[in-house]
Amino acid sequence: MNDVLHPSLLLFLGAAVVPLLRGRLQQAWMLLLPAAVIVAVFSLSQGTAGSMTLFGVDLLLMRIDALSLVFAYIFAIITMIGALFALQVKDSTQHVAALAYAGSALGVVFAGDLITLYVFWELMVFSSVWLIWCRRNPTSMAAGFRYLIVHALGGVVLLAGIILNVLDTGSVAFDKISPESAGFYLILIGFMVNAAVPPLHAWLTDAYPEATVTGAIFLSALTTKTAVYTLMRGFPGTELLVGFGVVMALYGVTYAVLANDMRRLLAYHIVSQVGYMVAGVGMGTIMALNGSAAHAFTHILYKALLFMGAGAVIHMTGRSKLTDLGGLYRYMPATLLLYLIGSLSISAFPLTSGFVSKTMVLEAAALDQRALVWLLLSLVSVGTFISTVLKIPWFAFFGRDSGLKPQEVPWNMLLAMGIAAFLCLYIGVAPGWLYSVMPEPVEYNAYTPGHVLWELQLLLFAGVAFFMLLKFVGGERKITLDTDWLYRWLLPRVVTVAHRVLQRLWGGLLSGLMARLRWLVETVNRHHGPQGILARTWPTGSMVLWVAVMLAASLLVYYF
Template sequence: MLEWIHPSLVLIAGALLLPFLEGRSRQIWQIALPAFVLLILLGLEPGEYGRLSVGALELLPGRVDKLSLVFAYVFGIILVVGNIYALHVDDWIQHVAAMVYAAGALGVVLAGDLVSLYVFWELMVISSVWLIWQRRTEVSYRAGMRYMLVHAFGGMLLLAGLLAHYQATGSIAFNAFDPDGWWFYLILVAFLINAAVPPLHAWLTDAYPEATVTGTIFLSALTTKTAVYTLVRGFPGTELLVWLGVVMALYGVVYAVLANDIRRLLAYHIVSQVGYMVAGVGMGTTLALSGTAAHAFTHILYKALLLMGAGAVLHMTGRSKLTELGGLYRWMPITFLLYMIGGLSISAFPLFSGFVSKTMIVEAAAVDYRGWVWLLLTMASAGTFLHTGLKLPYFTFLGKDSGLRPNEAPRNMLIAMGIAAAFCFLLGVFPGALYALLPHEVDYHAYTAGHLLKEMQLLLFTGLGFFLLLKHVGGDPKISLDTDWFYRRAGPVVAVALRDAVTAADRRVRAGSMMLLGRALAVSRERFGHGGRLAQSWPTGSMAFWTMVVLAVLLVLFALQ
């Protein structure tokens, strides 16, 4: 009897059956498989599993502890919810890609060594890109290619850092890294790319809005959160991460102001919310690290709910721009209500999940005497409510009537949104269940008078400002330039210029070489031709010698061409 069956292998093996199933049988298996994997995850006990030796390497694909379990649990939950949301989609490529993608994410959080982590890390890239390409538009194809190239670069950095780490330490164990080696920064940058830390973030806001309606749910849940997990595991207390996280939190909020596409707006808020987690990792205290894990858990659920609501609007209307939407609450009231639960959760409204997790990180900054960090993260929280909790729902579901008359979203979409909404509410009301899962025991109480007063003041004054400035905060049908401009626009221009310069230089070198060769041949004819000394004494040898020289030069030139 096998001691250990990796949940990722179960998920991959089960996903390979999906292409052979159709109709109701495919739908049943699409729910039964992730539900079974979730049960496996819930039954895992702390310990080390599957240890094996490959040459001189000691691989540990199954390390189970409280940190890995809190991420594995929420990955399993969102896998079930996301597949319910996607039941109406008749596209086995999407479903297989989502399953394999989730298998890669589970493999990362359970990996006890860097080699296993790297294998699952690359599996995530290869599988997730299909959730973008399967939208089957030219824009999604190009966005997917950029997404894949950026993550391939991150994978190269991770591999280089892994090899350098092994050479320096003789170990491939995945634990907190010693910052003394230069490989420390290679691995850190690789993780920061997947965490979407500016200026390395634009792959997210470029690709996620162009993915399929259902694929975006999995994308939002897995890539950045596996990166957060690796940062918690490998880089706790790295001071640089505190300020990178603060920049993320504010950067995402600022660019959400400029976004007109509802899924792009939510994508920027992924950057912002992950910023809280990155800052928590950098602070490195017990409260901050537990707050990071808690916020990753709640964020996956409420962000999925928000994107499911936005996806339902796109699915039913074919539109996703704020300037083209409005008045949909009459026709999609359930979608509107469920979206607002997600909006209140991400805004850290009391009684909803974001309140019991985000305040942990902000409080960690306060008790660690980081006044500026506390203030800037609080400012970012106000911006989150302004745009995700107020701007997006107002101009999508309320506001001016757009003339659209869509039906309510399909039943499976509403069920999936309802499950996510229930988690958002229950975790907000009963945070103890979440706190019990965290990697460190913390004596933290979200519902204190101070926390409630601060949050309610922040939210109410933000709401007042929104309605006072309502005419100035609507969507604007423009494209906002971000750092992806450098590889979307400037990159091709620079590449073409470099190609032309190299081509011109090559032509000049070859022309100059042939001119020098011609001169040398002319001189040789004058000095060693008919009447010359070499010709008179050794004519056959002279001809053979210079023929060999010319052929050798030509071969070199053709090889360089």
């Protein structure tokens, strides 16, 4: 099995060629390469490959098993869709960054040891940040740097955890991390930063809305889902994660209600949806883990579709705030309909992909008799529905006419959305294929009358309440503070105050020292200066007198 082609290598080498190509040739390359990656990933069979010993450490570049394949499949598919969506972009930097980012994410998913995982983990950060910077405005530059710093700190925590774990166990292999290991919590925190678990989530909702229209597709798909994969691999059944997952899910929908920027609203829904996956990992049963994996798979498709829909509007109108939009249904009807398919999927509407995956996590909670988890996650479904199915379409596409008359987006963007929408519906109608690639055999049927009736009532009656409260739910020309306030507002001020205090202390110290020095100089001056007693010139006569006295004294001593 050691002659398998690593899909990451394919992507890295392919990315290196991109800057050499121009025009149609580059476009063709941007379609061929992801297609080759899809072929490479789907032709993998389970086993291991690329094992080597480096400086006495046993590395394993490719562990191909059911769990890593689920994520590899969807990463390959979304790379294709994202590349198609970005086909008209003439910025080679973005293309290289996106391909290298996808390659790094695949590298994490296949990594069989913690060292390989860490290397690809960091490569993800350094490749993905360009997708934010490439928007080329001061806001995205600053957001990109914040993104970089948070991930750099998260990476250091992860590395410290890995080192402790290796020292403890004597092995670098990446399997379930033992709770007794000294590195357990540090590795967990490192993974939770990338999974955007509050309060460590603000890098996501800060940076993703500032990314390029096409870069956001890759961002929304890869970083958080590789983190879900690593949590599934390293921390299944960690009870702590159930609580964090539920809080995440609630946190995301609450902030989404307040959001005005479309992509910030959607970014909060990433936090919310990843909450279901994290809770599933925490529950750790076969149903829950299958549910998390299935939900990660469907989530990547519908979330990319949602970001493509919002991105299409931004691409054509240059506006991203709901208060600046409205009445677009006449001009961008195809975008609206495709977006709606994505939004129904994220809300777990029957016949869409979210319904067959999200309800698995709920079913796992029901089987475990976790009533509160079940009720709260159902509540989150309602929040998702009102923000993504009702709020964005109503205020961007219907509602008040903004006077904007944009054209429909280019064909490649529509086709990319169309493929994602087709997959959302296909998985929703025929979930068999999705269930067949899950890590464990799936014994679950989403389409029972109980499930369908519950979900339809839940969502549609939430819609009734939404329209009753319509005048309260629109976007407002405001921003919301989140935990990034700590390092965007508080920290700079703490540093400024500390700088001022230290400056004053230092000044005091210096002037104190100067006073001592001045006193010293004055004392020396007093004694040795021109007027000083020790610097006075003595008359020659007194010298002669003293010499005479000395000579007399020596004479006397000699005589006696």
